[in-house]
Amino acid sequence: MSEAKPPQTARYRQGAGYDHAHFEFSALPRRQPVPWPDGARVAFCVYLYLEYLELDPPKGTVRDPRYGGALGSYFPDYLNYSHREYGNRVGVFRVLDAFDRHGIKATVAANAMLAERYPALIEACRERGFEIAAHGTAASRMITSRMSEAEERATIAHAIEAVEAAAGARPAGWFGQDFSESARTPRLLAEAGLSYVADWPNDDQPYAMNVGKPLIAMPNQAQWDDTQQMAVRRVSPPRWRDVVIEAFDYLHQEASASGSVFTLGVHPWLLGQAHRIRYLDEALARTSQYGEVWQAAAGEVADWYRKRTTAA
């Protein structure tokens, strides 16, 4: 027998507010302005995802079902596994070349298995002065409410330690695999000492989370993330390039008193393909023509925001 449910008309709460306590509602026109350094109109963060996908993930792990590809995903999935691996062997070097050409300082979301298995990739990013953030265990393991609190805590700790071991510095930021969280993730991230999280694509500006400790939600604009557009929705690469430029241009003209953040999610297995790389290059060539842009690592932007919004 199923437990009794509230009536169809029941509200999750009386009056104003959300149905969770992670952060407060905030309407765009009612915010206190937070200006960027040197009057920049847009803070521009490039998120480079370095991911290991398991060929044989443990039972009970959850993988985002939208990435099965044209033929579906069955066990053992050499196709999807090696397609991702192409990104780490070939694609990433095309992506890094494009970043170098346009002077991009990226923020790297590196998962634990990648950091452990391919330290050379972490080193290539470190040489360039990129910030390295933690990104879970593997691309095959979303954080979900199916995990126990102990498992989730261990996953976060392992991800942080693996990045620290490979990069030589403790990560400040967190990127959940495929924007995944359980209902307790923000609290556990704050408890683990992280200072920002880029899991919530609900805003063009950072905001503070309500987790007892200072944890900033950094924008992560999934709407034009390369995988959301080109792998899931099959938007064509030239159209993706246009979308990126249009979004950048709009945020740049909209920002006046308060700056926005423009984030660009880049997955080497996708954009590093020979037929797509030119569109990343073209998008970066266009965005680098704008003045009053603060191209920075996510951690720098989160710190700036925190210092200007929390009382001294």
Place this chain on the structure above:
Amino acid sequence: MEPDRFTYSPIVDRPKLSWPGGARVAVWVLPNIEHYEYQPVHLNARDPWPRSPHPDILGYADKDYGNRVGVWRMFELMDKHEIRCTVSLNFAVIEHYPEIFEAMEARRYDYLCHGIYNTRYLWNVAEDEEREVIRDCVETLRRATGRQLAGWFGPAASFTLNTPDLVAEAGIKYCTDWYHDDQPFPIRVRKGKLITVPYSMDINDAIEYRYSTEGEEFARMIIDHFDTVYAEGAESGRVMAIALHPYLYGQPHRIRHLDRALAYIKGHSDVWWATGEEIADHYAAHYLPALEAHLTVSGAERRAEA
């Protein structure tokens, strides 16, 4: 058994429908302003977040963007074009997001009720429970504005076989759950009267978002659709609905495409920029009697020929 809710009626055979001022097309613009639950309690037939065990923060945050950011850009755009919108509204938004409600009231927007939450579907809901949902919505609007609810659109386009009867019973004039016409049309109900007003599942950004359509293509769709109904409207009036979601077209890469499409339509005369209730009222007062007579006569003719 087939419910037989309406009479088959080819649009080309009907008497001429005239809009106020001799307009060819009644255009109504419908932002869908919604709340999707973080951890939905009722799972009726459809899983709102099928990607993973709940919560799905990608889905949740995507929608939340509309209320935090997108809707404010969309309000500004509608102000620029002087468009009075009909908001397809999850009615709990009135309570949970007072800033949004105030902004809509300040603009005298019309409300088309879109249920309570967009994750609370009517699929398989028992008749009494559905009646209670509709009554709750009628009461919510009366409490907030003193006005009687005029229009109904099932939450996330969910329905039961009883919906039209229950909507009419609650004193609601029109519903948008039927996608079969470019003009309003009467729907048979147990008691009272009900008409449909054409909404759109074609000129609808949330439908197109499920595929690869981006702003450039969607603006093209709006313009092409308008050109066709505008030409046809010279013969007999048409309705064009533009169904929008602030979480999609309040995005920085899309809003200028919407601006461009609206400016194109604004550049035409003989367009009636109307709300859902205005369309329903005009149709009921000035056209419905003639249509009913036409349906009776043409029905009698059909029987005589048989």
